Amino acid sequence: MERFDGKTPELRHTYNICKLDDKNIPREAETLPDFAEEITTLANDFTALSTFILKALEVALETPPKCFLDKHSEMLSGDDVNMTTLRMIYYPAIVDDEPGQSEGAVRCGAHVDYGTFTLLAQDSEGGLEVQLPGGDKWERVGHLPGSILINGGELLSIWTRERYHAVPHRVVVPERAKIRTRGRHSIAYFCHPDNSTMISPRDILANQTESAEESTDEKIYSAYELIQKKFSDTYGPSSQESNES
C-alpha cells in the first residue's frame, strides 16, 4: 500500500484474506473454535455493506445504473480477479527498552489506501489519525463503539477526479505510557474493483460536463495496472505481487 518511508519500523502483525475459502481461513479448533464462522460472517457483512455504499455512490454521483456495482462483482473471490482484502491487524504493546520500539517507531506509517474505499473497525485504544482535504494537520479519529470508518481510496479519487479524496492516514504510538503498553486491534476491509476494470472518470461522471483538457489528455489504466504501479512505486520494480501493506 503504503507511502511509508522504507526506514521507519512499523510495529504490527497482519493477516490478510483475499478469498473466502477453507484454505485461507485459519481453523484453530482448540483455541478459537468459532473463529472461521465468525470471520466468514464478518467478511460477508463487510461485502454487503460495501455493496450498499457502492449503490449510494452511484446515486450521489448520478452515474449510469449499476455502474459501480458491475465493476465490483468479484469482491473476496481471490486477488487474481479482484484485490479486495479483509485484513486483521494487531499492534503489539510497546516495550520501550527493546531495540527499534521507541525512537521514531510508528504503528502504521502515513499512507493512502489504494482501492475504492476502506471500511475500518478499530478497538478503543486510539492512535488513528487522518489528514482532511486541503490541510496538512493530522487530526485524531475518535472512537465510537460499533462505528465503522469509511476511508476513500486512490482509485475512487482517480475515478471521481478527486470529488472523493483518498484520505491520508496513519496510526501513531500513543504518548501516554499506560496506553502504549497495551496492544491495539483493528480490522480493515479494502474494497477494490475487479482487476480488469478500466478506471475511467468518463464512465462514472458521464452526466457531468468535463473540460476540454480533461477529455483529451486522460490516459486510462485498468485497476490491475494502477495497483501494480503503486506496488512498484512503493517497494521498487521487483515487487510484483506484494499485497497492500
Ligand SMILES: O=C(O)CCC(=O)C(=O)O
Ligand atoms: O489499523 C488501523 O487503524 C489502520 C490500518 C490501515 O490504515 C491499513 O492497514 O491500511
Ligand SMILES: [Fe+2]
Ligand atoms: Fe490504510
